[in-house]
Amino acid sequence: MISYILRRTFAAVILLLVVSAVTFAIFFLLPRLAGQTADQLAQQYIGKSPSKADIAAVKHNLGLDQPVYVQYWHFIKGIVAGATYDLGPTTVHCDAPCFGYSFKNHQAVWPELTSRIPVTASLAAGAAVLWLLSGVVVGVISALKPRSFFDRLFMGVALAGVSLPMFFTGKLAQLIFTVQIPIFGRTYVPLTENPAQWANTLFLAWCSLALLYSAIYARLTRSGMLETMNEDFIRTARAKGLVERSVVVKHGLRSALTPIITVFGMDLGLLLGGAVITESVFSLHGIGEYAVQGITDNDLPKILGVTLLAAFFVVIANLVVDVLYAAADPRVRLS
Amino acid sequence: MSETKKTDEAAIPQQTSASEGSADREVLLRVEGLTKHFPIKKGILQRQVGAVKAVDGIDFEVRKGETLGVVGESGCGKSTMGRVITRLQDPTGGKITFEGQDITRLSTGQMRPLRRDIQMIFQDPYGSLNPRHTIGSIVSAPFRLQGVEPEGGVKKEVQRLLSLVGLSPEHYNRYPHEFSGGQRQRIGIARALALKPKLVVADEPVSALDVSIQAQVVNLMDDLQQELGLTYVIIAHDLSVVRHVSDRIAVMYLGKIVELADRTSLYEAPMHPYTKALMSAVPVPDPKRRGQKNERILLRGDVPSPIAPPSGCRFHTRCWKATEICRTTEPQLIELRPGQRVACHHPENFADQAPQDTVLLSAAKEASELVPDAVVADAPAETKPAAAGDEPAAEEKPAGDKEPAAEEKPAAKDTASEQAEGSEATASEQAEGSEATASGDASKTAVPETAASKTPAAEPAEAAEPAEDAASAEAVAEAADTAPAPEAAEAAAAAETAGEKTGPGAKSTPGKATGKAAKKTPGKPATGTGSEESSGK
Amino acid sequence: MTELSKNGAAVDESAAAQRPEAFLEVRDLKVHxxxxxxxxxxxxxVSFSLEKGKTLAIVGESGSGKSVTSLAVMGLHRLGPRGKNVRMSGEIWLDGKELVSASPDEVRKLRGREMAMIFQDPLSAMHPYYKVGDQIVEAYRVHHDVSKKVARARAIEMLDRVGIPEPAKRVDGYPHEFSGGMRQRAMIAMALVNNPELLIADEPTTALDVTVQAQILDLIRDLQKEFGSAVIMITHDLGVVAEIADEVLVMYGGRCVERGPAGEVFEQPQHPYTWGLLGSMPRIDRETSERLIPVKGQPPSLINVPSGCAFHPRCPYADIPKGNVTRTVRPELEQVSTGHWSACHLPTEDRQRIWTEEIAPKL
Structure with a gap:
């Protein structure tokens, strides 16, 4: 088991390196290959209407005039050891995990990201708990009584959940519960300041997000459970004389849930990289919103930073999933 | 390895003396020193630490118009052999000659014209037909792939083929799910015969079918052979079926052919103890013979691991006649009687090949407890002339009237210590961890048999993961059976690449995506879990 | 379930009157x-009876109803995927208790304790996530109020009894770490942990190699001798039947077509379908230069079972009986000799003649 974890961790580290290389290639190499000059690329890193001097400075700071491997070295070195940018009059130091520097706002990207991670994490975690619970419960009930009234009702609701766009349900909920019947707050309060307020302000966002996901999870659980309950080992469990509840929970659910762990980990990882629409709808200043900002401002360093962070979360989530999966299914634990 | 190959080749010339009827027929397919190893990779760097020796140096030839049956227990490598001789998988070593042409190293492209002549029929009539294609399109696929325009048009030819295999030509536009298992197998046969192949390799063609249907398909294959002059290699675990269909039969054990003989010799007077044990284990539909246990030879435990096969004769760990020479020297497959090649130092029904060596291994003594007196009487210690021991001594008191389970228990320890000394120990040490560890060699009986076919069905996530053990590569390959035939080659190839790939991210995505998809495919997806490996933990 | 209680009343009435003497008696069982x-x-x-210490083999092809019969005895058919609407009638008497009219919970309490089952594929029949020992412990503790420690000792004892080497170590292994034969042994240990009096084995050796099959059959026989339990062996392999069965029941299209002592059914089979099965089987023990004699056509659909004798569309002798009886009248089981029953319209003398002159010489 330990060797398995070590191996997966090692693989994750390699994967991170690959991800960084790919990200680098997308942001620095592809444009050049597509015919952009160093100047044009530098211009993109500044944002709208830069001056000649700015361009030259950025070009120099990012090393765009140097060979590709040197550029990559700078890129990696920046992430690991930090970087220093010489901006003519001032020199800016971008601390250790330097995910880039927004020349436009004169801000390092990382501190901005770290201030936003709690917001996105709060949103994702709360929603995840909601959708996992509701999705699995609904899925199991539907699976145990296929074609029953509840099954059809739940699956109908689930279908609606998937079909209705977030900005519709979210906006509608917000309108009703913060304006018409103002029982929920609108501005985000950090968990550390006031947990009750934190939950209160995030609740609508959680529900809107969870509605979407729990629909998917209910369907996943239902089909997984239906399939598992047809397995031979379920018949064996019944042949032992177990009561049906133990058969379902101990033998059925555990098998049905393992594939869901995988999907769940990936979804959570992706969400941590920014829930763009939800954050916009509920005006949460999270990672997703930051990415949107980067895109609207045409501020490449921001986008680069978010991309790297999102990739990091996905890789980590993946690692956690692998380990959980091995814990659940002994067959995965290969030496 | 190289040693094995050399000696095997040496044995080949001897076969020319065969005088049996089929012997003078022209050789269609010749296999020399064929090996197929699936590498096992371990650790973070995925270094190769060993190999599953699925096929480990076999020689045989298939003559025009005959049926060669291949029998053996699961994991003996017979299915792998089938896929290698049809070049659905690449051999590790050795030589395959088809009609005088060396096809061992032909590329996929170079093999294409030969695909007309060599066809394969698969076991699973449910998995081997693409459910979304009509029967017409399935059976006509070979024409399309080969760019052949049969006389009178594809449709007419397909309808002729359908009636040839006993289906109605009107079935042309139907889908596989509308057919029963037996009918699907007929469709599979029609597809295989579309291009008038010379050689048909059938891997367990009837084992998924009901008895009455099984007989229909066996008869059909028989008729088609007569009509079209086909040559068959039929791989099966059912010795009764093989006896019925084959002219000559090869018995495989742990990647080797231990006996190769024409049907009558093999079933009337088997020479290899394993052949004898195997045949005695088949239940006979005749209640009067029950209780005549003196004919029944119970083998102890399971087949050893093909990762670290026993030294010398591979059967010596379970054989009741094994002596020192069996442990140290590998017997060659030599023609002891015309048309009967055997690899054994102390053959049954024949003069002892190593008469000087009379001291039984202690494992053999244990094993002989499960062997009826009538059979033991033939053991080398007594140096009795061959035929005597063979008479089914029905009047002798039944010897097998013991409790086998009880007998088997104590065996483990003694066997273990016995095997721990001598060359056996080295063999097991190589089998990283599992065998060499604590349990000593009790694993010899306890260790799950051969990784591949019996291994648990898989959590698909591992299918990509299993880079580290080739057992899974083999297992995946098994799963290839269930894939539609045209795809089988690719599937097999994919299995191999899976075995080689070390890409760290390999698992992550498939884990999610295939989580359910793979479960739904028939024939249970392969698992990456080599039972061998895990048993050590 | 509603169906059950509906029948329940009717059954109780007759039941009180006819409590059978046999250990297991099944009367006119229908599962739709x-x-x-x-x-x-x-x-x-389907009707049959079975005494303790005896083995009944139920033979038939897929879809003949042999598995459903055994699942019905265990009360498992109601719990499966199709179990919700199942209609069931008839009587199943196990040791003096009627199971068709019993409440599901009563049947559950018997399941695993008085009657146990082993299945065809021991790999898929064991839960892949739990240790073999834990699965046996679970089976024991359902019916015995003992500590985990006691149950574990019992599990080790059972593993030892079924011939698994080093049981104290293997008890902590997972099913995928066992070989096919060892898994089936563990499965048997799990089934027998509560000393059931009825053991139902559904194709227990079909997934195994012949040498392992021989070991497992031997084990089942020995354990039966030791515990004196009744065994129902479901199989399609007449070789296995000959090996182990005292009584044979041949099923076709959901009905019993022939039933009798094993020796008689093999020596003097009375039903053309039984002949067909015998003729379809290649034999290991003799040279068969002749072709196999398959049964023509396909097994019937259980939704549209042919009228009259269900076997008539595939029967080569369907035209011998006068008139149209084979197509219109369903043959009932008739006693041919003591304990040997057959459901066939063929006149006895024709059957005798066809068997001795046409069929037997070709086998």
Whole structure:
């Protein structure tokens, strides 16, 4: 088991390196290959209407005039050891995990990201708990009584959940519960300041997000459970004389849930990289919103930073999933 | 390895003396020193630490118009052999000659014209037909792939083929799910015969079918052979079926052919103890013979691991006649009687090949407890002339009237210590961890048999993961059976690449995506879990 | 369930009067599953009885109803995927208790304790996530109020009894770490942990190699001798039947077509379908230069079972009986000799003649 974890961790580290290389290639190499000059690329890193001097400075700071491997070295070195940018009059130091520097706002990207991670994490975690619970419960009930009234009702609701766009349900909920019947707050309060307020302000966002996901999870659980309950080992469990509840929970659910762990980990990882629409709808200043900002401002360093962070979360989530999966299914634990 | 190959080749010339009827027929397919190893990779760097020796140096030839049956227990490598001789998988070593042409190293492209002549029929009539294609399109696929325009048009030819295999030509536009298992197998046969192949390799063609249907398909294959002059290699675990269909039969054990003989010799007077044990284990539909246990030879435990096969004769760990020479020297497959090649130092029904060596291994003594007196009487210690021991001594008191389970228990320890000394120990040490560890060699009986076919069905996530053990590569390959035939080659190839790939991210995505998809495919997806490996933990 | 109670009343009435003497007695068992395509008559009137210490083999092809019969005895058919709407009638008497009219919970309490089952594929029949020992412990503790420690000791004892080497170590292994034969042994240990009096084995050796099959059959026989339990062996392999059965029941299309002592059924089979099965089987023990004699056609659909004798469309002798009886009248089981029953319209003398002159010489 330990060797398995070590191996997966090692693989994750390699994967991170690959991800960084790919990200680098997308942001620095592809444009050049597509015919952009160093100047044009530098211009993109500044944002709208830069001056000649700015361009030259950025070009120099990012090393765009140097060979590709040197550029990559700078890129990696920046992430690991930090970087220093010489901006003519001032020199800016971008601390250790330097995910880039927004020349436009004169801000390092990382501190901005770290201030936003709690917001996105709060949103994702709360929603995840909601959708996992509701999705699995609904899925199991539907699976145990296929074609029953509840099954059809739940699956109908689930279908609606998937079909209705977030900005519709979210906006509608917000309108009703913060304006018409103002029982929920609108501005985000950090968990550390006031947990009750934190939950209160995030609740609508959680529900809107969870509605979407729990629909998917209910369907996943239902089909997984239906399939598992047809397995031979379920018949064996019944042949032992177990009561049906133990058969379902101990033998059925555990098998049905393992594939869901995988999907769940990936979804959570992706969400941590920014829930763009939800954050916009509920005006949460999270990672997703930051990415949107980067895109609207045409501020490449921001986008680069978010991309790297999102990739990091996905890789980590993946690692956690692998380990959980091995814990659940002994067959995965290969030496 | 190289040693094995050399000696095997040496044995080949001897076969020319065969005088049996089929012997003078022209050789269609010749296999020399064929090996197929699936590498096992371990650790973070995925270094190769060993190999599953699925096929480990076999020689045989298939003559025009005959049926060669291949029998053996699961994991003996017979299915792998089938896929290698049809070049659905690449051999590790050795030589395959088809009609005088060396096809061992032909590329996929170079093999294409030969695909007309060599066809394969698969076991699973449910998995081997693409459910979304009509029967017409399935059976006509070979024409399309080969760019052949049969006389009178594809449709007419397909309808002729359908009636040839006993289906109605009107079935042309139907889908596989509308057919029963037996009918699907007929469709599979029609597809295989579309291009008038010379050689048909059938891997367990009837084992998924009901008895009455099984007989229909066996008869059909028989008729088609007569009509079209086909040559068959039929791989099966059912010795009764093989006896019925084959002219000559090869018995495989742990990647080797231990006996190769024409049907009558093999079933009337088997020479290899394993052949004898195997045949005695088949239940006979005749209640009067029950209780005549003196004919029944119970083998102890399971087949050893093909990762670290026993030294010398591979059967010596379970054989009741094994002596020192069996442990140290590998017997060659030599023609002891015309048309009967055997690899054994102390053959049954024949003069002892190593008469000087009379001291039984202690494992053999244990094993002989499960062997009826009538059979033991033939053991080398007594140096009795061959035929005597063979008479089914029905009047002798039944010897097998013991409790086998009880007998088997104590065996483990003694066997273990016995095997721990001598060359056996080295063999097991190589089998990283599992065998060499604590349990000593009790694993010899306890260790799950051969990784591949019996291994648990898989959590698909591992299918990509299993880079580290080739057992899974083999297992995946098994799963290839269930894939539609045209795809089988690719599937097999994919299995191999899976075995080689070390890409760290390999698992992550498939884990999610295939989580359910793979479960739904028939024939249970392969698992990456080599039972061998895990048993050590 | 509603169906059950409906029948319950009717059954009780006759039941009180006819409490059978046999250990297990099944009377006119019918198990029907309504589906979108129609009513699947999986089992359509099967009766048999079985004494302790004896083995009954139920033989038939897939879809003949042999598995559903055994699942019905265990009460498992109601719990399966199709179990919700199952219609069941008839009587199943196990040791003086009637199971068809019993409440599901009563049947559950018997399941695993008085009657146990082993399945064809021991790999898929064991839960892949739990240790073999834990699965046996679970089976024991359902019916015995003992500590985990005691149950574990019992599990080790059982593993030892079924011939698994180093049971104290293997008890902590996972099913995938066992070989096929060892897994089936563990499965048997799990089934026998509560000393059941009835053991149902559903194709227990089909997935195993012949040498392992021989070991497992031997084990089952020995354990039966030791515990004196009744065994129902479901199989399609007549070789296995000959090896182990005292009584044979041949099923076709959800009904019993022939039933009798094993020796007689093999020596003097009375039903053309039984002949067909014997003729379809290649034999290991003799040279068969002649072709196999298959049964023509396909097994019947259980939704549209042919009228009259279900076997008539495939029967080469369907035209011998006068008139149209084979197509219109369903043959009932008739006693041929003591304990040997057959459901066939063929006159006895014709049957005798066809068997001795046409069939037997070719086998």
């Amino acid at each position: 599953f309504p589906t979108d395509d129609g009513l699947v008559k999986s089992v359509d009137g």
